[in-house]
Amino acid sequence: MESWPATKGESEREQSAEVAVIGAGVSGLAAAHMLRDHELQVALYEREERVGGxxxxxxxxxxxxxxxxxYIHGNxxxxxxxxxQRFATSELVSIAKPVWTFDSQNRIREGDPRQNALPRWTYRHGLLTLAELMARELTVYTHCEIARLAxxxxxxxxxxxxxxxxAEVPAVLVTLPAPEAAALMAASELPPGLQQALLAELGRARYRPLLSLALAWPRKALPPTPYYALVNSDKTHPISWLAREEEKSPERVPPAWTLLIVQLAPDYSRAHWSWDDQALATATTTLVSALLGQQxxxxxxYDVQRWPLALPEPERLLxxxxxxxxxxPYGLFFSGDAFTGGRVHLALRQGQESALRLLASRR
Structure with missing residues (x-):
């Protein structure tokens, strides 16, 4: 990976790729590998410092x-x-404990045994490991936001x-969330009729915001649980997901500590979006205390991550x-969570499918 601007000469940089992939999340990375497997030169452009989305x-x-x-669904x-296989590493682990459920009344129950029988893959030192492994063999420019196409x-x-x-390339694959892809199309110089058609279709997608908090305590404050995580089953609780990071691997936390990941429900996230981090940590601690039945x-x-475009609404997928x-027909293609939802395994599959669609258009 290289931070933009790259060290290559301007002419070499513009002409070296046959496909430009805009966005280096896992969908874009999977697509890039499929295209490279078919001997196309690919360059990825990522506005953030790191890949992975x-x-x-x-x-x-x-x-x-x-x-x-x-985590990443198995099977x-x-x-x-x-x-x-392709990116096999000893860093890959399967989360051993199951996911249980809870409802709006803070009633905790065992989860679906069929779902819990499936592997849940992650990495000892974080899910970012997969994206970094995939990016190693690719030409990726970070800190490079593509603002307009012509x-x-x-x-x-x-x-x-x-x-x-x-860059100047024969084909482009856009893997941004649908609202960002629509903004890019609106700013671009497109053939007559194409811009209107793309904006109408991309505009159908709707996304939910997400506040995600990491909260740490000495492990004695939270005794061991028979589950790795809890998921809200009736979609009416302020918390949608609660998990213990040390259950993924002990390397995630210092000895004698526990770290909870608490992801707040869309409506609650929307209503509390502007709260400062300390206020969010205090309010979330109160919610967790009520859910777990201990003060x-x-x-x-604590750490707070705001995801304004976290998950597309399932009923509004493209x-x-x-x-x-x-x-x-214009050499313009799209991929990403707007077509599949927010699951990593689906994003990987969608990236490959979009690459195959692009390859088919060249025949």
Whole structure:
């Protein structure tokens, strides 16, 4: 990976790739590998410092935790092939304990035995490990936001936020969340009719916000539990997810400490979005105390991650066939969670499917 601007000469940088992938989340990374397997030159452009999107990891105060996606579902052909074969590593672990459920009345029950029988994959030092492994073999430019596209009949010119020409390529794959993809299309120079059609389709997607908190206490304050995590079953609790990071691997926390990941429900997140981090930590501690039936003191450490576009609403997912019917003839393709929801294994599969769609268009 290289931070933009790269050290290559301008002409080499503009002409070296056949496909530009905008966004280096796991969907874009999976697509890039599929395209490279078919001998296409690919460059990925990522506005953030790191790859992975919501499949990321933070390290703070001696703790290592995943503030976004929590694990990767097993028994899924595409992700199993990537995790267990192509990018196999001793860092990969299966979470041993099950996921239980709770309702709006704080009643905790055992979870679905069929779901709990499936592997839940993660990595000893964080879910970001997968994205970093995938990025090693790819050309990835970080700190590089693509702000505008221009169709060149054929091909595409990509511009940075400062108006710099970043690349000229025959094909583009956009893997941004649908609202960000729509903003990019609105700012771009597109063929007549294409912009309106794309904005209409991308505009159908709706996303939910998410406040994700990491809260740490001495382990004596929270005794061991028979579960790894709790998930709200009736969708009416302020908390949607609670998990113990040390159950993923002991390397995640210092000795004698416990770290909870608490992800708040969309409505609660929306209503408390502007609260400062300390107020959120205090309010969330109160919610956790009520759920677990014990009075917890103020956490010794807390961290807050705000995800404004965390999860697409399932009833508003986009249809890939409909979108690509209008975009594919121009060498413009899309992938990401707007088509599948927020699961990592689905994003990996969607990335490969979009790459195959792009490859088919070149025949």
């Amino acid at each position: 919501r499949a990321t990891t933070r390290a703070r105060a001696g703790f290592c935790f995943d503030p976004g996606a929590q 899924a052909p595409v992700s199993d092939a990537l995790l267990l 169709y060149m009949r054929p091909g595409w010119r990509l511009f940075s936020a400062t108006g710099q020409v970043v 917890l003191p103020a956490p010794h450490f 249809d890939a066939e409909t979108l690509h019917r209008v975009s594919a």
